[in-house]
Structure formats: C-alpha cells, structure tokens
Amino acid sequence: MTVQGLGYVVIETTDKAKWHEYLTKIVGAMANGEGSDGAALYRLDERAARFRVIRGEADRFAVAGWELADAAAFQSMKSRLADAGCVMTDCDATRRGVAALACGKDPAGSDFEIFYGPDEASSPFESPAGVTGFVTGKLGMGHVVYGSLAFHDTHNFYRDTMGFGDTDLPEIEAGPPGSPKMGIAFMHAATGRHHSVAVIQMPEPPAGCVHIMVEARTRADVDAAYQRMQAADVPVSATLGQHTNDEVISFYMQTPGGFDLEFGWDGLVVDPATWVPTAHTEVSKWGHEWAWQKAAAKAAAEEANG
Ligand SMILES: [Fe+2]
DSSP states (O other), X not given: OOOOEEEEEEEEESOHHHHHHIIIIIIOOEEEEEOTTSOEEEESSSBSOSEEEEEOSSOEEEEEEEEOSSHHHHHXXXXXXXXXXXXXXXXXXXXXXXXXXXXXXXTTSOEEEEEEOOOBOSSOOOOTTOOXXXXXXXXXXXXXXXXXXXXXXXXXXXXXISOOEEEEOOEEESSSTTOOEEEEEEEXXXXXXXXXXXXXXXXXXXXXXXXXXXXXXXXXXXXXXXXXXHHTTOOEEEEEEEXXXXXXXXXXXXXXXXXXXXXXXXXXXXXXXXXXXBOOSOSEEEEOOBHHHHHHHHHHHHHHXX
8 A cells, every 4th residue: 555645635716715715714724825737825734735726617626636655656556546447647747746646537536646746845834823733744634535426436446446444434324313324434545544535425525525634733723723713604514523433523614615624633543554444333422513413403393393
C-alpha cells in the first residue's frame, strides 16, 4: 500500500469570494495567492496548498489528490491503476504545484488525482482565525467521504486497486429504527489516519462528496471554530459529538459547496500492519445531533400534536 494520505482537495465554485470568507474566517485556513491553474490556494500547514478553489459552473467538490511518497511509488501506482483497467491521464503537474500528476475517475465517477512532490510554502503557517494548527504531516490533510450506489465496486477499487486498508465496515440504518441498512467502508492509507477515504452506500450527492474533514491540534480549536460558525450564521449540520469508530470529537457544518465540512480533534491513528477491521453499530458515542434528524423529530412531534 503506497498512498500516504489525502494531499489536497480541489473545489469548484461559482463564487470564489464565498469560499475565501469561509476558509479563512471560519475554518482558519491561510490564503496563499493563486496557482498556475488560476486556483485560489489555501494552506493548513507548511504546504503551499491543501485547498485549491477553482472557478467553474457548479458548486461542488471536484477532485481528491492522493499523495505518493516518491517517483517510484507514483509510477508503481500509475501502473497498478492501468493494470486494473482504470484510465489514467498524465496531467500537467505544475497546474497543481506538484512534481508529477496523473488523473483518473473512480467507479463512482468521482475525479481523483495521484501525485508526489508537493510545493512547500515560503513562510510559516499562521491561521488567520487563530487555529493553533492542523494535524496534517504524514497523516494527510484529513479525509473525504463519498456516497455511491456503486458501493461495492467503489469500495473494492479503493481497497484492492489503490491499496487502502479496511478500518471499519459498519452497516447503519439509513433513517429511523427499522430502516434499511446501508454499508459504509472506512479505509486508511499507509500512514494510519483512521480513515482517509470512506464510501457510503447511498446515491451520489450532486455536491461531489458527502463531507470532508480537517483536524485541529486542540479541543479548544474545535470549540472556537464552533463559535465562529455560529457567529457567522453558517448552518450547522451536526452538533458537537464524538464518533465511535475514529473517536474524533467534531462537529459538521455546511460549506458553500453543498457538502459538509467536519472540523475535529484527536482522531484515532491505526497501525496498518496489525489493524483488524471493526464493524461499529453506532455512529457516535455522544452528541452529533444531525440537522436532518432534528427536522424529522420536529415534524413528527408536530404531527403527533395535530
Ligand atoms: Fe468524517
């Protein structure tokens, strides 16, 4: 297994200014000018860009950039993908500020890229919102969660072709008790972040993904981000809570892209050599009250009251 982690994400938007406000003021990412592809760049660490925001015709999550350790690992992953019948195109690496870049699509139709050798920034990272720092480094910038009805094909692709390891394979009721169960595949990359990619058995969301996650260094960073979200009237998607599987303490909020961003702290890191996949039955130990659950409960209560 050679994918190191989630190196960067590309977001397409009709309104770059909205993303600028959101990333700098709410998330606390640091603006870093423009890339050669015209993307607005945002940092979470010493890298030149973890978020690349490009102007387009839609508001959506566009691309996940998967990082390989070096040229040899990159070439070997490219061959492995080609051997598995995944059409990979050599793309202009300078466009993304990396040493080498190849582009493809997963079985769900999501665009992804593999790369190695990302550009570093020339100054220390400083969050404009006062975040003490983000947990990135060898673990990557966080995770991305996709939804797909081609669930098994997509899970198999990330595991068998891309080489991610299964971390947790729950089946969760997709609604009130008694609802049909949907599978979720949480998978880790070589460096052991509990999951760098996950796939949920559900229709592909038009926003390109279900959510992305970033991890701050302290619990106080999470509480402060929650305050910033509330003060700016950014809609909350799930209140503060702790997940059962990766033990992260986090909340979810809407992004300008129609998908959610999970802002968390203290996620589990597994040892890929010895990890035995789990199958949790509960999403959260506490908290994480979802906006859709709250709305459904309110509607049910109103109906009961006539
Ligand atoms: Fe998540």
